[in-house]
Amino acid sequence: MKLITTLLAICISSAAHAGYETWTSADGRTASMELVSVADADGKKTGSFRMRSGKTVSLAEKDLSGEDAKRLAEWQDPNGPTEVAVASVFDEVLEGNLLRLDGKKLKKCSDSTYPEKYYVFYYTASWCGPCHAFTPSLVKWYNDNKNANVEIVLITSDRDEKAMEGYAAEMNMPWPQLKLAKAKTFKGKFNHGVRGIPSVMVCDIEGKLLGNYRSNLDGLTELVK
Numbered sequence: 001m002k003l004i005t006t007l008l009a010i011c012i013s014s015a016a017h018a019g020y021e022t023w024t025s026a027d028g029r030t031a032s033m034e035l036v037s038v039a040d041a042d043g044k045k046t047g048s049f050r051m052r053s054g055k056t057v058s059l060a061e062k063d064l065s066g067e068d069a070k071r072l073a074e075w076q077d078p079n080g081p082t083e084v085a086v087a088s089v090f091d092e093v094l095e096g097n098l099l100r101l102d103g104k105k106l107k108k109c110s111d112s113t114y115p116e117k118y119y120v121f122y123y124t125a126s127w128c129g130p131c132h133a134f135t136p137s138l139v140k141w142y143n144d145n146k147n148a149n150v151e152i153v154l155i156t157s158d159r160d161e162k163a164m165e166g167y168a169a170e171m172n173m174p175w176p177q178l179k180l181a182k183a184k185t186f187k188g189k190f191n192h193g194v195r196g197i198p199s200v201m202v203c204d205i206e207g208k209l210l211g212n213y214r215s216n217l218d219g220l221t222e223l224v225k
Contacts, residue, residue: 020052024065038075039087041206046087047072057095058087088205090119093186094153098176104169106161109176115151115205118224120213121192122175123199125157126167131198134214135171138200141217142174150224151175156183157197 019034033049036056040046046060061069091114098109122138124131142152154177158164161180168177178186187194192201192209200214202223213220 019050023049023059024068026063026065028065035072035075037077038072041087045073047075058091060087088114088119089207090190090203090205093182093189094178097179097182098153099179100176101168101173104165106165106168106177115149117149117204118151118210119203119205120150120152120220121190121201121203122152122154123157123192123194123197123201124154124167125197126163127158128197132171134198135173137217138198139171139173141220145221145224146174147224153178155186156180 020032021034022030023033023035024030031051033051035047036050037048038045039048044061046058048056048058050056059072061072064072099106100109100111101107124135138152146152152175154168154173154175156164156177158167158180164177164180167173190203190207192199192203194201194212198214199212200217200220202210202213202220204210210223213223
């Protein structure tokens with residue numbers, strides 16, 4: 001996996017740093033990281049690691065050497081139990097590929113959050129008249145209801161980045177959106193049964209499709225509380 005390869009190719013600093021330890025991947029690569037938290041889904045552990053750059057990444061037991069997989073499985077939070085974000089099936093595609101409106105320009109999203117429960121994928125496009133009519137309602141919904149449980153990510157059907165950017169600016173879109181170059185990959189990997197736009201497809205973080213909430217924003221409000 002590209003993310004893991006990039007992560008484990010980082011040179012290990014010789015300077016001591018409290019909390020940072022050497023971790024070894026299943027194929028023998030090493031990196032210096034701090035294990036921050038561990039999530040358990042169906043008996044399978046996934047660790048949230050902090051890199052020396054400050055970036056946080058997730059690695060599962062299967063990604064680590066046998067000895068380090070055991071370390072991950074047996075890890076105890078020194079500060080006691082806390083709620084931690086569980087790795088999402090969407091992370092690999094979304095990681096590093098999100099943009100967010102900054103003024104009138106779409107720029108690399110450096111403040112995106114990983115939702116604890118739900119992703120809302122907004123399928124839309126600048127050329128779509130019904131999308132222009134609906135988007136202000138979704139913008140208001142997001143501004144009124146965004147919380148740690150949910151994140152909206154726009155999946156475009158545009159063919160031009162400038163059109164995508166102009167649409168975002170016109171509507172003052174507050175959510176992140178997937179890069180145009182990655183939209184085809186996303187749609188190929190995750191078939192959400194979209195038959196027309198706009199579509200507001202809600203999924204849990206394990207990838208289960210819960211439905212199209214375009215006509216049920218009140219229901220979406222109740223779901224994400």
